[in-house]
Amino acid sequence: xxxxxxxxxxxxxxxxxxxxxxxxxxxxxxxxxxxxxxxxxxxxxxxxxxxxxxxxxxxxxxxxxxxxxxxxxxxxxxxxxxxxxxxxxxxxxxxxxxxxxxxxxxxxxxxxxxxxxxxxxxxxxxxxxxxxxxxxxxxxxxxxxxxxxxxxxxxxxxxxxxxxxxxxxxxxxxxxxxxxxxxxxxxxxxxxxxxxxxxxxxxxxxxxxxxxxxxxxxxxxxxxxxxxxxxxxxxxxxxxxxxxxxxxxxxxxxxxxxxxxxxxxxxxxxxxxxxxxxxxxxxxxxxxxxxxxxxxxxxxxxxxxxxxxxxxxxxxxxxxxxxxxxxxxxxxxxxxxxxxxxxxxxxxxxxxxxxxxxxxxxxxxxxxxxxxxxxxxxxxxxxxxxxxxxxxxxxxxxxxxxxxxxxxxxxxxxxxxxxxxxxxxx
Numbered sequence: 453x454x455x456x457x458x459x460x461x462x463x464x465x466x467x468x469x470x471x472x473x474x475x476x477x478x479x480x481x482x483x484x485x486x487x488x489x490x491x492x493x494x495x496x497x498x499x500x501x502x503x504x505x506x507x508x509x510x511x512x513x514x515x516x517x518x519x520x521x522x523x524x525x526x527x528x529x530x531x532x533x534x535x536x537x538x539x540x541x542x543x544x545x546x547x548x549x550x551x552x553x554x555x556x557x558x559x560x561x562x563x564x565x566x567x568x569x570x571x572x573x574x575x576x577x578x579x580x581x582x583x584x585x586x587x588x589x590x591x592x593x594x595x596x597x598x599x600x601x602x603x604x605x606x607x608x609x610x611x612x613x614x615x616x617x618x619x620x621x622x623x624x625x626x627x628x629x630x631x632x633x634x635x636x637x638x639x640x641x642x643x644x645x646x647x648x649x650x651x652x653x654x655x656x657x658x659x660x661x662x663x664x665x666x667x668x669x670x671x672x673x674x675x676x677x678x679x680x681x682x683x684x685x686x687x688x689x690x691x692x693x694x695x696x697x698x699x700x701x702x703x704x705x706x707x708x709x710x711x712x713x714x715x716x717x718x719x720x721x722x723x724x725x726x727x728x729x730x731x732x733x734x735x736x737x738x739x740x741x742x743x744x745x746x747x748x749x750x751x752x753x754x755x756x757x758x759x760x761x762x763x764x765x766x767x768x769x770x771x772x773x774x775x776x777x778x779x780x781x782x783x784x785x786x787x788x789x790x791x792x793x794x795x796x797x798x799x800x801x802x803x804x805x806x807x808x809x810x811x812x813x814x815x816x817x818x819x820x821x822x823x824x825x826x827x828x829x830x831x832x833x834x835x836x837x838x839x840x841x842x843x844x845x846x847x848x849x850x851x852x853x854x855x856x857x858x859x860x861x862x863x864x865x866x867x868x869x870x871x872x873x874x875x876x877x878x
Contacts, residue, residue: 457614468493469559474521479840479850480556492543528662538563555680558660562636565656572604573754579613579689584722587690590619596739599626601760628655633672635665670855676700685710691725819859836875
């Protein structure tokens with residue numbers, strides 16, 4: 453329901469969600485802990501004096517009571533009223549069940565399109581923005597074949613692999629969900645205007661960010677947890693070293709999702725990240741049948757099976773099949789159990805002191821000199837710390853601290869531990 457059409461109860465819940473979002477010191481994990489304990493944002497705000505029972509400190513409850521969050525919350529409220537956007541809350545039955553289970557699920561989602569897709573079985577298809585011709589062909593083939601069986605394809609609305617996956621899925625019955633790193637009303641990148649319009653008409657766009665939020669480097673890796681959180685598994689089609697897709701794969705493992713990777717041709721620089729995933733235990737796949745076979749038990753309740761695959765789903769067209777044959781050489785002797793993956797940070801000695809990769813450049817955009825120094829100094833002095841704790845300790849917003857930590861992780865300077873705790877890589 454759009455903000456301007458909400459009844460009194462939903463307006464109260466929306467305002468409470470905004471209060472939690474804009475309360476300094478509350479990150480996504482802390483807000484999710486409050487939602488799980490109290491059952492709704494409104495109940496959490498009304499019972500803020502009881503936050504210590506949910507494991508949230510009295511100091512944070514005091515910040516909420518100070519009303520310092522109201523000006524920025526009011527700005528978001530006003531912007532949302534001006535958009536024709538649906539809003540669903542964590543407590544709503546429309547909220548996707550898989551996403552609700554992750555420890556940092558957002559309190560609300562802004563949506564445009566077909567909400568029924570949130571309850572379809574889904575798989576994420578992700579990869580490089582600067583994909584090779586082979587990578588684009590594989591992404592199109594996988595997304596089209598899986599969507600033809602009824603799976604919804606989830607991706608991030610970027611150029612390259614994301615765009616091709618969305619376009620292919622929209623032509624089949626499963627359709628597609630695009631997770632934005634901007635406000636729901638922002639078209640980015642501009643080159644995607646046609647697929648953006650198609651997603652609104654035939655698919656679904658979602659965002660946790662306030663309407664009007666412009667493209668900011670820190671928001672895109674943050675949204676990746678939603679891409680994996682909505683999905684039964686994540687398929688990495690093509691990824692270079694330090695790719696954001698590797699972060700999505702790691703998040704998928706933390707969320708107990710499956711991870712699949714197309715290894716690609718040996719020695720192909722576009723595929724080093726994908727091949728690294730396979731070495732670490734990701735399921736190596738070459739066709740949609742491989743994915744469906746592995747997810748067969750999870751898909752059975754939805755009536756999805758191998759019998760639904762189109763006839764051409766087990767092979768790639770033309771000389772792409774030759775590339776597939778060449779790729780099998782990469783797999784000899786490698787484990788294929790995604791639950792055994794240990795996605796270690798990739799050090800400079802592994803990558804080599806070469807020119808900056810696409811992933812390096814993306815990571816550096818997330819990390820300013822001052823924020824980098826503040827976080828690394830704190831971790832060296834105090835040892836491993838949780839993301840929300842770090843934000844409060846070094847005086848950053850939860851969003852900025854999270855984005856900086858992801859950038860530092862991609863650069864191999866910090867390592868993520870269980871429970872969203874981070875430590876310096878020595």
